[in-house]
Amino acid sequence: MSVHLVPDGLAGERVDSAVARMTGLSRSRVDELIAQGLVQLDGRAVRKSVRVAGGELLEVTLPAQPSGVPVVPQMVAGLRIMHDDADIVVVDKPAGVAAHPSLGWTGPSVTEHLAAAGFRISTSGAPERQGVVQRLDVGTSGLMVVAKSERAYTLLKRAFRDRTVDKVYHALVQGFPDPHTGTIDAPIGRHPGHDWKMAIVDGGRHSVTHYDTLEAFRGATLLEVHLETGRTHQIRVHMAAIGHPCVGDPLYGGDPVLTARLGLERQWLHAVELGFDHPGSGEPVRFTSPYPDDLAHALGVVARD
Numbered sequence: 001m002s003v004h005l006v007p008d009g010l011a012g013e014r015v016d017s018a019v020a021r022m023t024g025l026s027r028s029r030v031d032e033l034i035a036q037g038l039v040q041l042d043g044r045a046v047r048k049s050v051r052v053a054g055g056e057l058l059e060v061t062l063p064a065q066p067s068g069v070p071v072v073p074q075m076v077a078g079l080r081i082m083h084d085d086a087d088i089v090v091v092d093k094p095a096g097v098a099a100h101p102s103l104g105w106t107g108p109s110v111t112e113h114l115a116a117a118g119f120r121i122s123t124s125g126a127p128e129r130q131g132v133v134q135r136l137d138v139g140t141s142g143l144m145v146v147a148k149s150e151r152a153y154t155l156l157k158r159a160f161r162d163r164t165v166d167k168v169y170h171a172l173v174q175g176f177p178d179p180h181t182g183t184i185d186a187p188i189g190r191h192p193g194h195d196w197k198m199a200i201v202d203g204g205r206h207s208v209t210h211y212d213t214l215e216a217f218r219g220a221t222l223l224e225v226h227l228e229t230g231r232t233h234q235i236r237v238h239m240a241a242i243g244h245p246c247v248g249d250p251l252y253g254g255d256p257v258l259t260a261r262l263g264l265e266r267q268w269l270h271a272v273e274l275g276f277d278h279p280g281s282g283e284p285v286r287f288t289s290p291y292p293d294d295l296a297h298a299l300g301v302v303a304r305d
Contacts, residue, residue, distance in 0.1 A: 142271025
């Protein structure tokens with residue numbers, strides 16, 4: 001039996017897909033193992049439709065891919081460098097890409113792309129996430145900043161901790177939030193009944209989300225969202241908690257019929273703006289990112305309805 005810690009980068013993935021990624025087994029073989037009860041999350045057998053949250057203990061009866069196989073950094077198609085100087089590099093991350101490698105993650109990552117492209121980034125932080133001062137979910141696209149100098153890493157980590165970084169997202173949610181502008185202040189932690197999800201729970205971490213309606217469509221609303229805190233799945237959890245999950249997000253109540261009609265394969269959520277004081281000059285800087293093609297297409301469909 002092999003034992004793995006499910007990486008945060010796989011949060012939201014179906015367990016059959018996650019096991020295939022982490023072990024190198026074919027999906028059909030993984031399905032067989034799950035059907036036989038030979039795949040367990042935190043000691044419990046699971047159905048293949050269950051979704052992982054990251055951080056669970058995964059037990060599989062077959063060994064994982066052989067250890068010691070070198071990881072060769074790969075360039076990521078669609079990842080754009082928005083800004084580069086001696087202290088920072090700002091990237092526009094496509095969906096399907098992790099911020100950094102983690103245990104069992106075999107997909108592409110931002111830090112591996114930067115390494116393959118010849119960027120030298122800060123050595124501060126845990127070995128697998130050196131230079132990374134913020135993360136986006138694998139299924140969320142948009143802007144990220146990575147520290148190149150040690151001073152930049154320290155100052156940016158402090159800025160995120162002190163909530164002086166302006167993180168702006170656009171989210172297409174189901175229905176029509178009432179009020180149109182509001183603040184969701186509710187603690188987030190592991191879901192008490194489903195370890196693969198996050199939820200609003202007593203004793204969870206302080207979490208604050210501000211939202212404002214940009215445009216209402218038939219059955220969906222485009223929101224601008226500002227994060228005061230940065231918890232795992234924060235926007236997705238908070239919007240679902242008020243009855244308006246992100247379109248395309250089955251983990252938190254997204255309508256699969258609407259998701260299919262819009263041709264989405266992930267949540268409609270994009271980190272559209274990022275503003276902070278530059279760690280080198282001290283001057284305020286701000287970056288913006290346009291919607292990627294899949295989100296632009298989906299938005300066009302709901303706008304025409």
